[in-house]
Amino acid sequence: MTGKELAEVTGGKILCGDPERSLSGCYIGDLLSLAMSRVQSDNVWITIQSNINIVAVASLTDAGCIVICDGFSPDEDALEKAKDEDILIITSEKSAYDIAKLI
Amino acid sequence: MDNLKLHYDVNGDDFSVAGENSSKVKKMLKQLGFSPDVIRCVAIAMYEAEINMVIHANGGFIDVDISPERVKVELQDKGPGIPDIEKAMQEGYSTASNRVRELGFGAGMGLPNMKKYTDELNISTEIGKGTLVELIVNVK
Ligand SMILES: Nc1ncnc2c1ncn2[C@@H]1O[C@H](COP(=O)(O)OP(=O)(O)OP(=O)(O)O)[C@@H](O)[C@H]1O
Ligand SMILES: [Mg+2]
Numbered sequence: 001m002t003g004k005e006l007a008e009v010t011g012g013k014i015l016c017g018d019p020e021r022s023l024s025g026c027y028i029g030d031l032l033s034l035a036m037s038r039v040q041s042d043n044v045w046i047t048i049q050s051n052i053n054i055v056a057v058a059s060l061t062d063a064g065c066i067v068i069c070d071g072f073s074p075d076e077d078a079l080e081k082a083k084d085e086d087i088l089i090i091t092s093e094k095s096a097y098d099i100a101k102l103i
Numbered sequence: 104m105d106n107l108k109l110h111y112d113v114n115g116d117d118f119s120v121a122g123e124n125s126s127k128v129k130k131m132l133k134q135l136g137f138s139p140d141v142i143r144c145v146a147i148a149m150y151e152a153e154i155n156m157v158i159h160a161n162g163g164f165i166d167v168d169i170s171p172e173r174v175k176v177e178l179q180d181k182g183p184g185i186p187d188i189e190k191a192m193q194e195g196y197s198t199a200s201n202r203v204r205e206l207g208f209g210a211g212m213g214l215p216n217m218k219k220y221t222d223e224l225n226i227s228t229e230i231g232k233g234t235l236v237e238l239i240v241n242v243k
Contacts, residue, residue, distance in 0.1 A: 033151060036151065037212070049206070051118070051207070053122065056125070056150065060126060061143075061147075
């Protein structure tokens with residue numbers, strides 16, 4: 001599945017990054033040091049965290065994308081950094097569970 | 104070949120750049136052709152140590168020493184020190200403030216991650232003086 005396809009099926013919005021990025025597997029969680037060890041490369045990482053530190057975690061783990069769920073939006077500096085680092089960020093009104101079901 | 108040595112200063116309490124040095128090292132290791140496995144181990148362990156420096160110890164400096172056989176990272180801070188290392192090493196133990204917990208820190212998994220993803224983890228700490236964390240990841 002690509003970022004674009006994920007955004008389509010979940011009714012989410014792509015804020016930055018490459019829509020054609022290929023994605024596989026998923027991790028759901030909001031604690032950064034758990035995500036750090038659990039997120040595998042190309043994973044969809046679903047979280048409600050919206051601060052700049054999620055970009056570092058996604059970049060260091062080679063996550064496929066960050067999906068910020070439950071209607072939250074990334075902080076401005078997080079979005080800027082994600083653009084610089086070419087990290088795909090998708091926002092969605094849906095819950096983590098509902099998004100994961102659709103992957 | 105001489106070892107490649109890198110030095111970074113880390114600001115305390117600046118969350119916006121926290122983890123940036125780990126990202127730089129990760130990119131460097133990638134350019135040097137290290138395996139994804141080694142890169143992942145270094146990235147996770149160094150990130151956790153770098154973040155701890157920022158959220159618990161007011162920053163410090165990092166020295167990285169890269170050879171074809173292993174990657175060594177030393178992180179020296181001038182923070183409060185760790186009173187009970189054994190306790191600090193336990194999964195779930197954290198003294199993180201509410202402010203940093205709201206950002207997603209404080210799972211108490213940083214030190215356990217450092218242990219899990221390195222071949223060697225050495226911590227020397229002195230109360231009121233600071234902490235030195237040494238991480239070694241061997242190239243298998
Ligand atoms: N460099 C340091 N200086 C002083 N205390 C530290 C340092 N590193 C760790 N500690 C202490 O050890 C505890 C455990 O650290 P650990 O990294 O495992 O968890 P955490 O940082 O609290 O949460 P997490 O890493 O999961 O976000 C910390 O809460 C803190 O009390
Ligand atoms: Mg920590």
